[in-house]
Amino acid sequence: MKYCKSCLATDLRPNASFNDAGVCIACQYHSDEVPNNSSNEKIRLLRQWIEELKKRNGRKSYNKHYDCIVGVSGGKDSTRQAHWVRDRLGMNPLLVCGAYPPKQMTEIGGDNLANLIDMGFDIEVVCPAPRTAAHLSLESFRKFGNVCKSTEMALFAVVPKIAIEKKIPFIFWGENPALQVGDSATLGENEFDGSNLRNLNTLVEGGKSWMSSVSNSAHLKFYEYPDFYLMKKFGINIVYLGPAWDDWSNDENSVYASLQGLQVRPYDTDSTGDISGASMLDEEFTNINMMLKYYKFGFGRATDTVNERIRSGIMNRSEAIEIVERYDGVCDDYIIKKYCDYVEISVSTFWEISNKYVNKDLFSVKRGSRPEKKFKVGEDFD
Numbered sequence: 001m002k003y004c005k006s007c008l009a010t011d012l013r014p015n016a017s018f019n020d021a022g023v024c025i026a027c028q029y030h031s032d033e034v035p036n037n038s039s040n041e042k043i044r045l046l047r048q049w050i051e052e053l054k055k056r057n058g059r060k061s062y063n064k065h066y067d068c069i070v071g072v073s074g075g076k077d078s079t080r081q082a083h084w085v086r087d088r089l090g091m092n093p094l095l096v097c098g099a100y101p102p103k104q105m106t107e108i109g110g111d112n113l114a115n116l117i118d119m120g121f122d123i124e125v126v127c128p129a130p131r132t133a134a135h136l137s138l139e140s141f142r143k144f145g146n147v148c149k150s151t152e153m154a155l156f157a158v159v160p161k162i163a164i165e166k167k168i169p170f171i172f173w174g175e176n177p178a179l180q181v182g183d184s185a186t187l188g189e190n191e192f193d194g195s196n197l198r199n200l201n202t203l204v205e206g207g208k209s210w211m212s213s214v215s216n217s218a219h220l221k222f223y224e225y226p227d228f229y230l231m232k233k234f235g236i237n238i239v240y241l242g243p244a245w246d247d248w249s250n251d252e253n254s255v256y257a258s259l260q261g262l263q264v265r266p267y268d269t270d271s272t273g274d275i276s277g278a279s280m281l282d283e284e285f286t287n288i289n290m291m292l293k294y295y296k297f298g299f300g301r302a303t304d305t306v307n308e309r310i311r312s313g314i315m316n317r318s319e320a321i322e323i324v325e326r327y328d329g330v331c332d333d334y335i336i337k338k339y340c341d342y343v344e345i346s347v348s349t350f351w352e353i354s355n356k357y358v359n360k361d362l363f364s365v366k367r368g369s370r371p372e373k374k375f376k377v378g379e380d381f382d
């Protein structure tokens, strides 16, 4: 396992790409950014890109009322995106939320969604059939060591589906995963171009056939991302806002969204490992996935958060190492128990499945206790 020379990204991340100097693509991108007045310039480039896409779309007949969709969860990023698209870009968005089934959604998540509706946007909330959702989650846990794969597939798929159905030409997402966390498979024509979002590792890994062993019903339609040609036929474009936004970061977005009434999860870092206190507010099982990711690849959510802080210059690498040593992979037993109840397995079955996915080069696995890491954060290891 090799670390980026500048941040704490490792080469074990799926689709990671380092240059000859050993620097990850996210760090390269940040050091290439134009520093002066970059925000106005980037907004101009974003508008230019939107105009270019309109030209390419030609004269299709589109929705008369909404010119774009913002995919929302009720979390910090989406609150800010919705406002930005309306107020800075002057567009008229329909918000689309792929909601979690009631047993998965948290109290805070429900409140935050209500808060977003209160802000005066039109919003369409779609929720998958709960039993199928739970069965698919368990199956993706067994098959991929990932408890959220199907949920993410649903959340990503529902937005372009509604765009097609309602003939709405633009979909705005926040971060560009290639530039923010280094998933190079999603790179597009430029930093705003989201047409390759469909290649996101979590959406394509393992294909779709694994789902049919759980259910072959119409419920599975919900999880299918519309194919490339369908998107093209209807002229649906995906655009990332993050690059046009000079203060786009997890931290800035939480502050902004809190001021707009978003509730965060303040003093719970020791059970969730979430050092920002504001990510994944709407449900708790993502915390399990962050832990599983850590056991598979040697890095977790704390790493992603500190990397952003290193790139924006508010934290140095050694401070970051200390935080990552403490919080990567943290996930309290109560969250695991809650998940086990949701998918109807025992806690010992949970660990049996989890341990199969632990990278045994990086961790030692013992029965009855959690895997123990062999490496030191920030130091190359083999």
Ligand SMILES: [Zn+2]
Pocket (backbone or CB within 6 Å): 004, 005, 006, 007, 008, 009, 023, 024, 025, 026, 027, 028
């Ligand atoms: Zn880096």
